[in-house]
Amino acid sequence: MRLFLSLPIPEEAADLLEDLQTDLPAGRPADPDQFHLTLVFLDEQREETAQAIHEAMEHLRADPVAIRLTGLELFGGRAPRALVAGVADPAPLRALHAKVLARLRAAGVAPERRRFRPHVTLARFGDLRRHETARLERFLTENAHFEAPSFTARAVELVHSRLGANGARHEVLAAYPLEAVRPA
Template identity: 85%
Template sequence: MRLFLSIPIPEEVADLLEDLQTDLPAGRPADPEQFHLTLVFLDEQREEVAQAIHESLESLRAPAVEIRLRGLELFGGREPRTLYAGVADPEPLRALHAKVLARLRAAGVAPERRRFRPHVTIARFNALRRGEKPRLERFITENAHFEAPPFLAREIELVHSVLGARGARHEPLAAYPLIEE
């Protein structure tokens, strides 16, 4: 099963992201009901590994993290693949990420080694057609000052990502509360 750990996005922030999508000049908008911030991508895992992941996080003691989405950026360089909203101050999320990685490694789970760049995906692109790239760049410039109100991440979810013809469908399997101070 394809798994990841994520932080859910509250409805009021998801609504702002969905509003951005209405003027998107290209690409395939992400499903607003599935907006999330991926903490760790775990890829394909056997059921017993999924159980080890769950057990390693059941006793996690980590503080809740305040998150503020700010700005729009692209992954993919000259050939954009993903439009996303960034995180204003990623350091608290990086600390949470490190703590979760340590738990996973102690449980014998080795997630992929990719630099952690916290973000929320807004749209995905295959190949941009003629004229779409300048319109996309203009859209990003016009929305460069996007900022959502801060929210408190109160839990981490273990999510099963089911791939289908219309993209991935995300099914939360478990939630691990974070400690509010």
């Protein structure tokens, strides 16, 4: 099963992201009901590994994380593959990411090594034509100051992603609360 660990995006922020999508000049918009911020992509895992991931995450101890989505960016260099909303201060998310990785490694799960760049994917692209790229650049300029209200992530979710002809469908398998960590 194809898995990832993520933070859900609350409705207020999701609505603003969906509003941005209405003017998108190219690409395939992400399903607004599935907006999320990926902490760790786990790829294909056997059922026993999924169980080990679940058990490891049940012991996660981390504070809730304040998040503010801001700015738009293209991922993929000269041949953009995705339009994403960035995060104003990624430091708390990087700390949470490190704690999640530590839990996974302690359980013998080794996720692929990727640089962690917190974001929410708004759209995906195939091969863009020159006129689509120009319209996309205008769209980015017009929305350069995008900002959503801050929200607090209070749980990490384990998500099963099923690929299909119309994109991925996500099913939340479990949620692990983020609660204020009290000093010992």
